[in-house]
Amino acid sequence: MKFDVITIGSASRDVLINASDFRVVTDGQFKTGQAMCLPLGSKLEVKKIVFATGGGSTNAAVTFARQGYKTACVGVIGNDLNGTAVLSELNKEGIDTGFFQKHDDDITAYSVILVQDGGERTILSYKGEGQHFAAAKVPFDQLESGWVYLDSLGGHFDLFESAVAWAVSKGVKLATNPGTKDLELGLEKLKPLLKNFSVVMMNQEEAADLLGVDYQKEGEIFKAMDALIDGIFVMTKGPEGVAVSDGKMVYRAAVPDSPVVERTGAGDAFNSGFVSEYARSGDIAKAIQFATANASSVVTLYGAKAGILEKDDWGPWPLVEVKTEQL
Numbered sequence: 001m002k003f004d005v006i007t008i009g010s011a012s013r014d015v016l017i018n019a020s021d022f023r024v025v026t027d028g029q030f031k032t033g034q035a036m037c038l039p040l041g042s043k044l045e046v047k048k049i050v051f052a053t054g055g056g057s058t059n060a061a062v063t064f065a066r067q068g069y070k071t072a073c074v075g076v077i078g079n080d081l082n083g084t085a086v087l088s089e090l091n092k093e094g095i096d097t098g099f100f101q102k103h104d105d106d107i108t109a110y111s112v113i114l115v116q117d118g119g120e121r122t123i124l125s126y127k128g129e130g131q132h133f134a135a136a137k138v139p140f141d142q143l144e145s146g147w148v149y150l151d152s153l154g155g156h157f158d159l160f161e162s163a164v165a166w167a168v169s170k171g172v173k174l175a176t177n178p179g180t181k182d183l184e185l186g187l188e189k190l191k192p193l194l195k196n197f198s199v200v201m202m203n204q205e206e207a208a209d210l211l212g213v214d215y216q217k218e219g220e221i222f223k224a225m226d227a228l229i230d231g232i233f234v235m236t237k238g239p240e241g242v243a244v245s246d247g248k249m250v251y252r253a254a255v256p257d258s259p260v261v262e263r264t265g266a267g268d269a270f271n272s273g274f275v276s277e278y279a280r281s282g283d284i285a286k287a288i289q290f291a292t293a294n295a296s297s298v299v300t301l302y303g304a305k306a307g308i309l310e311k312d313d314w315g316p317w318p319l320v321e322v323k324t325e326q327l
Helices: 056-066 081-092 128-132 157-170 187-194 204-211 218-228 266-281 284-298
Strands: 002-008 012-018 023-026 034-037 048-054 071-074 076-078 101-103 110-115 121-126 144-150 173-176 199-203 232-236 242-245 249-253 323-326
Touching: 002 056, 002 266, 012 081, 048 056, 048 081, 056 071, 056 081, 056 144, 056 266, 076 081, 076 128, 101 128, 144 157, 144 266, 157 173, 157 187, 187 204, 199 204, 199 266, 204 218, 204 232, 218 232, 218 242, 232 266, 242 284, 249 284, 266 284
Parallel strands: 002 071, 002 144, 012 110, 076 101, 144 173, 173 199, 199 232
Antiparallel strands: 012 048, 023 034, 110 121, 232 242, 242 249, 249 323
């Protein structure tokens, strides 16, 4: 069976919890400079609880499916009710889950997401069966697709390498938003693989760390990434928006002023939204606009999938302005 897009990567069961007594405090000992605090020894009343599914691969698959692409998702789950919930939600979206791996040593990956009233959150993530993703069990000889989208592969270099080799041999276009453990493999290992990608997506901190470049020197980051990959580099910049390089021009857009209920899945919605529109139109500016609209919609609802846009729906807010400049 031939697909338009195959996503490969993480899958999880999520529970999102909001309580009025969650407090945000400033504290320099934490990486972000802030911490979410709970009163020790107390019982807190939960205002809202939502059960959903997550994982970048499944979130991206829903974007592609809702945009009209024939989509398959490849991941690993446990032989448990949470894994069944992941497959059930994907199947309801018309996504093929026949290539999922089931592993019996652990449970399906699970995340507890503590949501503060302002929409920011802290995620407690248990990787579970996601640690047991086996490249040898992915039936690449049975797969046919126009694109493959690699999300977090949990640092499984053999899987990354096998997916790229298969895609290159079959003329399949590649896109990736590598996870933390994938990036920890280091530039020397990833360099020969990344050059084959049509779209590579990272945030600015990830790109700077991978390249060994000063975080503040955006020009050097783009120069290094443009030399590293043959395709497009998409760099998200947090509250500063996004900057995209095609090796000749840089395309920029700011973060839109839209309501935020809960931010889980915003990055996945942006990245998969970018690839879905770029694959359709080849227009970088339009891809940024749809990606931003998709992410803006996702953050208005609890969970990573509920707000993902349907085909021909670009949301109720004005599209972001995309500015260009010569590299």
